[in-house]
Amino acid sequence: MVYYFTSDIVSPSASIYVGKDKFENEELIKYGLEQDVWVRSSALPCPAGPLDSLTACAHVYLRLQDDESWENIPKELLEDCAQLTKANSIEGNKKDNITIIYTPWSNLLKNASMVTGQVSFHNPKLTRKILVATRQNPIVNRLNKTKVESYPDLRAEKENYLKIKRKEERRIREEKKNVEKHERKERDDLKWQKEHAYDDLMSEDSVVQSSNQDRDPDFLDDFM
Known part of the structure; x- marks a missing residue:
């Protein structure tokens, strides 16, 4: 008792x-x-x-x-x-x-x-x-x-307590894991954006350069 x-x-x-x-x-x-x-x-x-x-x-x-x-x-x-x-x-x-x-x-x-x-x-x-x-x-x-x-039933009470505690610890670990995964994705996305920040500009320069190279040598004579 x-x-x-x-x-x-x-x-x-x-x-x-x-x-x-x-x-x-x-x-x-x-x-x-x-x-x-x-x-x-x-x-x-x-x-x-x-x-x-x-x-x-x-x-x-x-x-x-x-x-x-x-x-x-x-x-x-x-x-x-x-x-x-x-x-x-x-x-x-x-x-x-x-x-x-x-x-x-x-x-x-x-x-x-x-x-x-x-x-x-x-x-x-x-x-x-x-x-x-x-x-x-x-x-x-x-x-x-x-x-x-x-x-x-003290034994059953303790076993139940430990079961709940383990479940809560797993939940906390999963939450931490998800937060770390989200933060890692944000870092990777930011890194990719920095590495490819000038990709569009470089592509436009290439198009202009390629367009000029394809013109006929007599192109400028039309403006003289």
Whole structure:
């Protein structure tokens, strides 16, 4: 099960989602999308045992728009993600002044040596941190009002996303190819015009010269 939340402090509204438990987190790690941002407490250990609540160490994901970057997420939206992370972490919800870390989904590293729900980074420098002093109930309550439970086929969603992306990339390549072809034709036409700019004039000179050469030698006597 995945819990979806909507943050309407930005326009268009942002989608935030959280896995129910560490097993669901595994699926989210595996089938995340390129525009996803992973958010989690950086100071709290994630227990390996069974979980009775949402998650002992919440993995929160923010889905950005295609034209947005994880490096310039609005401060208010980051606060929503951080508060949701704190509120849905068993230990984090009990403590103040916790550090929240976030990074692009593509920076997540998962290998066979890691326990269920555990994750690391390809590049630790490709991360950001924010401090959450205390739980802000108005923010948490606002987000909880938008909460929706769902059982998505994450694999199918990703395959569909990649299919659409590949189709769009092909369209862009074809458009670029057509533009380049059109520009190349215009250059060739302009080059031909420059090379043959005097063809008509030279042809007229040849006709005049040929006409004079064909006249009888006594032609000028008619004017004397």
